Amino acid sequence: xxxxxxxxxxxxxxxxxxxxxxxxxxxxxxxxxxxxxxxxxxxxxxxxxxxxxxxxxxxxxxxxxxxxxxxxxxxxxxxxxxxxxxxxxxxxxxxxxxxxxxxxxxxxxxxxxxxxxxxxxxxxxxxxxxxxxxxxxxxxxxxxxxxxxxxxxxxxxxxxxxxxxxxxxxxxxxxxxxxxxxxxxxxxxxxxxxxxxxxxxxxxxxxxxxxxxxxxxxxxxxxxxxxxxxxxxxxxxxxxxxxxxxxxxxxxxxxxxxxxxxxxxxxxxxxxxxxxxxxxxxxxxxxxxxxxxxxxxxxxxxxxxxxxxxxxxxxxxxxxxxxxxxxxxxxxxxxxxxxxxxxxxxxxxxxxxxxxxxxxxxxxxxxxxxxxxxxxxxxxxxxxxxxxxxxxxxxxxxxxxxxxxxxxxxxxxxxxxxxxxxxxxxxxxxxxx
Amino acid sequence: xxxxxxxxxxxxxxxxxxxxxxxxxxxxxxxxxxxxxxxxxxxxxxxxxxxxxxxxxxxxxxxxxxxxxxxxxxxxxxxxxxxxxxxxxxxxxxxxxxxxxxxxxxxxxxxxxxxxxxxxxxxxxxxxxxxxxxx
Numbered sequence: 001x002x003x004x005x006x007x008x009x010x011x012x013x014x015x016x017x018x019x020x021x022x023x024x025x026x027x028x029x030x031x032x033x034x035x036x037x038x039x040x041x042x043x044x045x046x047x048x049x050x051x052x053x054x055x056x057x058x059x060x061x062x063x064x065x066x067x068x069x070x071x072x073x074x075x076x077x078x079x080x081x082x083x084x085x086x087x088x089x090x091x092x093x094x095x096x097x098x099x100x101x102x103x104x105x106x107x108x109x110x111x112x113x114x115x116x117x118x119x120x121x122x123x124x125x126x127x128x129x130x131x132x133x134x135x136x137x138x139x140x141x142x143x144x145x146x147x148x149x150x151x152x153x154x155x156x157x158x159x160x161x162x163x164x165x166x167x168x169x170x171x172x173x174x175x176x177x178x179x180x181x182x183x184x185x186x187x188x189x190x191x192x193x194x195x196x197x198x199x200x201x202x203x204x205x206x207x208x209x210x211x212x213x214x215x216x217x218x219x220x221x222x223x224x225x226x227x228x229x230x231x232x233x234x235x236x237x238x239x240x241x242x243x244x245x246x247x248x249x250x251x252x253x254x255x256x257x258x259x260x261x262x263x264x265x266x267x268x269x270x271x272x273x274x275x276x277x278x279x280x281x282x283x284x285x286x287x288x289x290x291x292x293x294x295x296x297x298x299x300x301x302x303x304x305x306x307x308x309x310x311x312x313x314x315x316x317x318x319x320x321x322x323x324x325x326x327x328x329x330x331x332x333x334x335x336x337x338x339x340x341x342x343x344x345x346x347x348x349x350x351x352x353x354x355x356x357x358x359x360x361x362x363x364x365x366x367x368x369x370x371x372x373x374x375x376x377x378x379x380x381x382x383x384x385x386x387x388x389x390x391x392x393x394x395x396x397x398x399x400x401x402x403x404x405x406x407x408x409x410x411x412x413x414x415x416x417x418x419x420x421x422x423x424x425x426x427x428x429x430x431x432x433x
Numbered sequence: 434x435x436x437x438x439x440x441x442x443x444x445x446x447x448x449x450x451x452x453x454x455x456x457x458x459x460x461x462x463x464x465x466x467x468x469x470x471x472x473x474x475x476x477x478x479x480x481x482x483x484x485x486x487x488x489x490x491x492x493x494x495x496x497x498x499x500x501x502x503x504x505x506x507x508x509x510x511x512x513x514x515x516x517x518x519x520x521x522x523x524x525x526x527x528x529x530x531x532x533x534x535x536x537x538x539x540x541x542x543x544x545x546x547x548x549x550x551x552x553x554x555x556x557x558x559x560x561x562x563x564x565x566x567x568x
């Protein structure tokens with residue numbers, strides 16, 4: 001975990017330092033992938049569906065605002081669809097326009113989701129999108145995701161029915177329109193996906209805002225399960241032929257992707273380096289404000305050492321708990337048995353010292369004599385654990401000892417000892433005979 | 434002599450101006466009513482265009498039926514229905530727009546208030562520096 005945190009801090013540092021180059025590179029890659037995916041799937045206009053054109057467009061997008069990628073993608077897809085059929089281009093154009101007029105006018109930042117959703121659908125991880133948007137977005141993100149799903153299914157439908165559309169040339173323009181609109185509106189898979197994604201976004205959003213531990217993880221899991229459930233119900237209701245195994249595997253994959261994103265992206269404020277310019281009466285200021293880093297990279301060495309000792313401390317803690325529990329159980333057991341053996345009275349077999357959390361009490365008893373051995377501490381400086389009493393001795397560690405000896409005649413006792421100097425604990429089990 | 438405190442404050446202000454300051458300043462230059470009504474007007478225009486596109490799609494879809502029945506249908510009733518749908522569609526859209534722009538205006542005003550407070554602090558720092566210089 002510490003390694004991951006260090007990697008995250010390093011990432012933050014790198015992002016802050018090379019932000020000027022990283023953002024254009026990121027835009028370039030996003031644009032290039034988008035254009036290549038469009039060309040690969042609906043590249044009907046061969047003159048445009050060439051790698052150099054995609055490369056030039058991507059280079060152009062890397063220096064322009066993010067929304068330029070969306071405009072280019074929309075135009076590119078329209079051009080390809082136009083090459084297939086003018087009617088298709090008209091319908092796709094109208095749908096793009098509707099999206100812009102009704103929603104993206106309000107939230108231009110969300111437009112990238114429209115591109116990201118179809119790409120994730122092609123990569124078989126569409127379920128990562130509603131989960132991610134539920135984590136970082138608002139319920140309004142439902143509209144963005146829905147637009148992405150609609151675009152994916154429309155383009156997919158056009159791709160599937162390219163041959164049928166060519167065959168409909170003889171029937172006229174209206175027949176094509178009818179065929180296309182029927183296909184788009186009657187696409188039950190799209191409808192089921194829209195509902196599933198909308199519910200997922202809202203569920204994830206509600207749960208991650210709850211005041212509970214691991215809210216984000218719970219939100220992702222619940223969202224993913226709800227997604228699977230709705231898709232399965234949709235499949236049963238409308239026979240959408242959504243591959244169930246694919247949905248489950250895709251959801252698991254999406255869960256992994258979102259967890260990684262949560263760790264490296266969502267929870268981290270990659271507070272970017274600010275470069276600002278201003279002036280007063282006397283000076284011009286060119287200020288570069290660099291965000292502070294909480295875990296610095298050179299501390300890795302220190303972490304390794306402390307990690308080892310932390311491991312020791314953990315072992316010590318567990319061992320201490322085990323020993324104190326054993327001592328308590330033995331002591332109580334022996335006391336009960338002593339009482340039973342010697343008649344009335346209460347007896348506590350205990351010694352003064354520091355044995356876990358066991359209280360050091362004098363034996364109290366009015367009945368029979370209870371033999372107790374209250375050994376106060378310094379048992380032996382070093383040794384291999386030969387007990388002072390006769391019997392079978394088991395040692396779990398070697399070292400300086402100080403502790404308590406509890407035993408009764410004919411009973412098995414335990415010695416819990418601690419070596420304060422080294423922090424190593426040992427337990428002696430002595431069988432008295 | 435460069436005042437460290439003042440440079441910090443100025444950097445913060447400049448960063449704000451660079452990020453969202455311009456947008457907020459533009460919003461702040463309107464009265465609330467003007468800002469919201471202006472955007473509602475734009476929204477109504479968008480909704481009208483969107484409605485026209487949707488109607489166009491419907492007409493294209495049912496064009497054959499529409500053309501064959503054009504003389505049989507009651508045009509007045511048809512137009513009434515269309516207007517009713519238009520009013521409902523635009524009304525809902527405008528209502529949503531109103532809520533969104535009202536929230537935006539409130540948020541922008543809040544941020545501008547913080548920004549102006551920082552500007553006042555900067556002014557005080559300047560005055561102090563001037564006083565120190567004079568002494």
